[in-house]
Amino acid sequence: MKKADRHLLVVEDDEGLQSQLKWAFEGYEVVIAGNREDGINLLRRHVPGVVLCDLGLPPDPGGVSEGLATLQEILALAPATKVIVVTGDDDRANAIKAIGLGAYDFYQKPVDADILSLIVDRAYQVYELELENKKLQEYQQHTPLNGIIATSPQMLKVCRTIEKVAPSDITTLLLGASGTGKELFARALHELSPRKNERMVAINCAAIPDTLLESELFGYEKGAFTGATQQTIGKIEHANGGTLFLDEIGDLPLELQAKLLRFLQERVIERVGGRKEIPVDVRIIGATHQNLSENIKDGSFREDLYYRISEITVDIPSLKEREGDALVIARSFLQRFSDDYKKNVNGFDKEAILALESHDWPGNVREMESRIKRAVIMSEGSQITLEDLEIEANITEPMPFNLKQIRDDAERKAVQRALRHCSDNISDAANVLGITRPTLYNMLEKYGIKI
Numbered sequence: 001m002k003k004a005d006r007h008l009l010v011v012e013d014d015e016g017l018q019s020q021l022k023w024a025f026e027g028y029e030v031v032i033a034g035n036r037e038d039g040i041n042l043l044r045r046h047v048p049g050v051v052l053c054d055l056g057l058p059p060d061p062g063g064v065s066e067g068l069a070t071l072q073e074i075l076a077l078a079p080a081t082k083v084i085v086v087t088g089d090d091d092r093a094n095a096i097k098a099i100g101l102g103a104y105d106f107y108q109k110p111v112d113a114d115i116l117s118l119i120v121d122r123a124y125q126v127y128e129l130e131l132e133n134k135k136l137q138e139y140q141q142h143t144p145l146n147g148i149i150a151t152s153p154q155m156l157k158v159c160r161t162i163e164k165v166a167p168s169d170i171t172t173l174l175l176g177a178s179g180t181g182k183e184l185f186a187r188a189l190h191e192l193s194p195r196k197n198e199r200m201v202a203i204n205c206a207a208i209p210d211t212l213l214e215s216e217l218f219g220y221e222k223g224a225f226t227g228a229t230q231q232t233i234g235k236i237e238h239a240n241g242g243t244l245f246l247d248e249i250g251d252l253p254l255e256l257q258a259k260l261l262r263f264l265q266e267r268v269i270e271r272v273g274g275r276k277e278i279p280v281d282v283r284i285i286g287a288t289h290q291n292l293s294e295n296i297k298d299g300s301f302r303e304d305l306y307y308r309i310s311e312i313t314v315d316i317p318s319l320k321e322r323e324g325d326a327l328v329i330a331r332s333f334l335q336r337f338s339d340d341y342k343k344n345v346n347g348f349d350k351e352a353i354l355a356l357e358s359h360d361w362p363g364n365v366r367e368m369e370s371r372i373k374r375a376v377i378m379s380e381g382s383q384i385t386l387e388d389l390e391i392e393a394n395i396t397e398p399m400p401f402n403l404k405q406i407r408d409d410a411e412r413k414a415v416q417r418a419l420r421h422c423s424d425n426i427s428d429a430a431n432v433l434g435i436t437r438p439t440l441y442n443m444l445e446k447y448g449i450k451i
């Protein structure tokens with residue numbers, strides 16, 4: 001939050017003090033009320049992070065009842081607000097009472113604007129930090145599936161599909177580019193399924209030489225080939241009762257595709273060198289970054305196997321296609337790595353945010369994970385810079401149709417961005433955009449933005 005976006009509410013009935021305080025806080029938007037009712041109205045309108053509240057307010061200017069009531073009402077309406085109570089010079093007892101009721105701090109008259117500014121600055125910093133933390137926690141709570149960070153409509157749809165498909169035994173194919181989270185989703189599917197207490201066994205079909213893949217998958221009997229000194233169970237049998245995750249299934253050699261197809265149809269396997277049919281009960285999840293339709297066309301993937309493994313197909317969009325997810329995922333990684341590496345990094349600077357939002361992310365979430373890990377380790381300040389990320393902001397776009405389109409696009413993007421930055425809080429987003437709430441509502445309707 002820029003200092004200029006910071007609102008400070010002063011509830012004070014002394015007009016001399018009002019005008020002194022109005023100009024005492026450089027960089028704050030100071031709003032002044034002379035009594036509780038006006039104070040609460042301004043609180044609702046401006047949502048200030050910090051309130052300076054005189055305890056002696058009318059109709060009890062000589063006592064503290066109205067001031068304490070104002071404090072309580074502010075905290076009931078906006079518990080995150082930091083209220084600093086201002087008391088008479090000899091009124092420690094009531095100051096402490098106010099702290100007991102939830103005031104953040106107290107300050108005794110006469111007012112020294114310099115000291116009060118310092119107290120307000122510190123209170124605002126605490127307020128903003130708490131707000132940032134709360135947002136992060138909310139994002140994490142909204143995480144639809146364990147360990148998966150997703151707020152974009154595209155990914156929320158994927159999450160819903162996974163939740164629907166998980167309880168059944170249906171064979172599921174996850175399609176998506178490298179690093180989009182296919183394995184993470186496979187694990188989520190397993191965790192949400194009735195098989196969750198059994199094993200999930202993963203095998204990367206592209207990482208194992210073709211000659212070894214058959215015995216890895218199906219196991220072998222003693223003496224099946226040179227070096228087969230003892231009977232060995234394969235991954236499929238190992239996953240019995242649980243889930244088998246066949247990563248990079250598009251790389252499965254044709255002979256093995258036939259054998260896998262037979263297993264999927266009959267649910268029995270034969271170990272290499274064995275004759276016995278062994279029934280195995282596994283749920284199969286496949287994943288690939290390849291275009292299997294192309295592979296079918298060029299004969300490198302069996303069409304009949306494709307239909308067997310794709311009873312349900314889930315397309316996982318690339319990070320670039322997920323509206324708004326990049327920043328949310330980046331923040332979550334930042335928090336994780338700054339905790340892991342005990343670094344005091346708490347955000348991204350403006351240029352870094354632009355770069356995170358405009359980068360193409362060819363390596364998707366995996367690329368982001370490693371870039372942010374490195375940036376956290378390398379960073380020397382409290383904020384990650386463009387240099388730490390080692391990416392270039394790429395904000396060039398094709399020439400649009402006309403000026404109206406440019407304006408509309410920019411307006412829609414600004415509204416979406418403000419909402420994202422304010423966790424969908426309409427008042428905050430309207431403030432960020434410098435417009436009123438009704439204007440923002442009109443824009444949401446105009447651009448069909450749902451929150």
Ligand SMILES: Nc1ncnc2c1ncn2[C@@H]1O[C@H](COP(=O)(O)OP(=O)(O)OP(=O)(O)O)[C@@H](O)[C@H]1O
Pocket residue numbers: 147148149150176177178179180181182183184185247289329365366369
């Ligand atoms: N939505 C997400 N939220 C949090 N972490 C994620 C998300 N998506 C992916 N990751 C993380 O990114 C990394 C890559 O994910 P994963 O291995 O699941 O991708 P993949 O699509 O299986 O990649 P590949 O095709 O290269 O095997 C992992 O560390 C994973 O935890």
